[in-house]
Amino acid sequence: MQMQALSLGFFAAVAVGGLAWVFLYPMLSGEKQAEKRRSSVARVTPAVRQVERTQRSRREQVEGSLRDIEARKQKQKNVALSTRLTQAGLDWTPKKFITISAVLGVFVFAVTMLFGGGLTAAAGLAFAAGFGLPRWMLGFLKKRREKRFLNALPDAVDVIVRGIKAGLPLFDSIKVVAADSPEPLKTEFNAIIETQTIGMPIGEACARLYDRMPVPEANFFGIVIAIQQKSGGNLSEALGNLSKVLRDRKRMAEKIQAMSMEAKASAAIIGSLPPIVMLLVYMSTPDYIALLWTHPTGRLMLAGCVVWMAAGILVMKKMINFDF
Structure with missing residues (x-):
């Protein structure tokens, strides 16, 4: 009898332990919560993946646009003459532009030689009038447009x-x-x-x-x-x-322009003082200042002054113009 009781007790304990393992252990160990989390993640994952694919697609499009911007910036460094004419709003052909520039240079060269300006001065003025002035006008018209x-x-x-x-x-x-x-x-x-x-x-x-x-x-x-x-x-x-x-951006540009007007006025005054002083001296004592264009050394000094004044004006212009 004692052996039967022990056997029954043993089997009963094993049965109770098995039931506890099946029903109570998952609840106590958190396996059910983990399973719920895995199932919820499995349900959410397709939506998350769709959002990630959409974000990746937009990111790739933005990156492609940025690469296009960089490529366009590289192209802008070497702009063809026909494109520059279009940007300036002119319907000229490159051939017409080059012809007009050449005619202008020859005309200035002839006029300078006619008034006894010398070969060097005539060549310099002709280069400026035939090459520099037309391109400056293109830039001016482009910026105005x-x-x-x-x-x-x-x-x-x-x-x-x-x-x-x-x-x-x-x-x-x-x-x-x-x-x-x-x-x-x-x-x-x-x-x-x-x-x-x-x-x-x-x-x-x-x-x-x-x-x-x-x-x-x-x-x-x-x-x-x-x-x-x-x-x-x-x-x-x-x-x-x-x-x-x-x-x-327009408001910021106008604000920057207003803030830089004082510097621009100062640069204009400084740049205009030498020609004004030269004119006043010529009006008071013309023989004194006439040596600048009658004597060879004077002409050399005058040319050097023009070069250095032009360099100073360009430097001041670079300092007071702001890009944003």
Whole structure:
């Protein structure tokens, strides 16, 4: 009897231990909670992976846009003459520009020799008039055109934003801007419409705006449109943020210009003092200062003064012009 009791007790203990192992141990050891966590992670993982793929895609697109920006900057260092003429708003051919520059140089050379300026002076003035002056005019016209473009671009972006919010497609909104905007914005947006009409995607057509108008604001506009066309998103919100950025940059440029006016006035006064003093001395005692252009040593000194004055003016201009 005692052996039977012990056997029953042993089997009962084993049964109770097995039940405890099956039902109580997972609860006490945390295996059920771990299993729940694994199942929840398994359910969330596809959504997380989808978000990661979307973020990776956007990151790759932004990186591609940045690489395009660097490539464009490299191209801007060696701009063809035909491109520079287009950026300046001239419809001249490179051949016409070179011909006019050569004629101007020959004319200045002939006039200088006619008035007895000497071969060296005539050659220097002819080089300046035939090579330096036309390219300076190109740069001046280009900067003036870019300034007009930047003044009108924020309003044009606002028009596009209002058109998109009203339900118009992007292409139709750009048409509205091209019809009502002032020059040169009208010409540039008409170029976007023409390139898109012949089959080029609207994003690429807007990205090409930077080639004709090499300013950061035009590049921003092209990048926003190109990224939205590739990855989607709220275009009106993106362009609204772009408009705010453009207006902030314009406000900052005007603030910098106002702060640098004192330095510019000082540079203008310093640069104009030597010619003014020279003119006053010539008006009071012309024979005294006439040695500068009648004696060979005087002409050499005068040429050196012109060179050093030009170098000083260029240095001061570099110091008071700010890029941002």
